[in-house]
Amino acid sequence: MGLLERCQELFKTASLYEVLGINKEANEAEIRRSYYKVSLKVHPDRAPDDPLATEKFQVLGKLYAVLSDKEQRAIYDEQGLVDEESDVLNQDCCWEDYWRLLFPKITVQDILDFEKQYKGSEEERKDLLQLYTQHQGDMDAILASALCSSQDDEPRLGDIIRAAIKSKDVEEFPAFAQESDKKKRARRKRADRERQEAEEMQKELGLGQEDESLMMMIKQRHASREQNFNSFLSGLEAKYSKKGGKPSKRGKK
Template identity: 65%
Template sequence: MGLLEKCEQLFNTSNLYEVLGVSKDASDAEVRRGYYKLSLLVHPDRAPGDQQATSKFQILGKVYAVLSDKEQRAVYDEQGVVDEESVTLSQDRDWEEHWRRLFPKITMKDILDFEKKYKNSDEELQDLKRLYLLHEGDMDQIMDSALCCEHDDEPRVRDILQRAIDSKDIPAYKAFTNENAKKKANRKRKAKKEQQEAEEARKELGMDAEDSLVAMIQQRQKSKEKGFNSLISDLEAKYCKKPSAGKRASKK
């Protein structure tokens, strides 16, 4: 299975830019931040033993490798294909070691500090409005995609969006304004199940309170939408050193 097919399987899109949550005209820095943010959420250290997370981490490394190489990115932009035989996409590459060369380790405290800063900010408002428009008011998809949100945040999220509707900032989609009770109940049941799974994992692994919080964040971030760059911008500015110029991959 090629890279594009694997992207479709793991990220529900074969578009490399959509995988990283950036536009086609994104700068190199924006591509790098998109890669960093997503790879941070599925890094093996964050979800030990999660094979799907490990697979996503490896695929994200390959996506970034293609889009960070000027020649390969140009071919992809023009033809919509990637060179599966290139050294860059070699199956023997240690993607975790490559990631650690590019980025430092970010602590869970940094993530939690960001959550406190992000919630109820103007940036969150803009992100929620964008998600609302993207998913045409479908709260299932909005809640699955919104950064730093769990089920308990739903009333707050709904209130934010309703105020935006009332002020004519966004249209009143029926999927949002007339959502039926059954759909809301299913969403609540799904969230409760995820919380129970996180608690069971905590007990099984003997996690302390902080580790438990990490597990819950991991659980709810597995399906998060890919467009939020501010977390990485903030953390990267604080911690990340510019990577040394690497050798450009040559094609076989």
């Protein structure tokens, strides 16, 4: 039975995108995040009461392997078909090892240590001023992209920018210097809403404060950090996981 047929049988839809709850225009980060969320729900270790959990988990692994491969995704998008003979699917693969390679277990303390080292560093200042220039002083865009920051960091980041303007390291953009109080209040309200959504997702996935899930920790602490999500993840994966990103082969018995 092919991948699409298995999706229909196990998830009640033959659409790879619908299985992950995303649309066809989803980018790589959205696909990756959705795969994590859905696969975590059916992970054999987390779904002991689901007799089909292992099968669902394996099918999700194959589904993600297809959508994360540019060539295979193009074929599926254009023809609605999956090349079952492709190297992506036609191998004896341990999907648990593949999942663990993509989402290595990193402790909450690892994340906190990274943040502690990054915040207040010259690297953070450099990144912040680059974002300030790139977005021409738009604090909405800057805070949505700044790594390891939340709405609570806005006063501190603003001070860094103002000091850089004073020292003429960057120019003063009207969007920053003349930002209205109304826009600041709207940003705070939006941040509060995102925090609430992250907490609801945590409850939905059954994760506690001590959970070691890297992806959930980043989602919970940096709900709107779309631009730097992948770079942060890649840096930690490089430190904690082995090289390579393709499904690993397991010797046939």
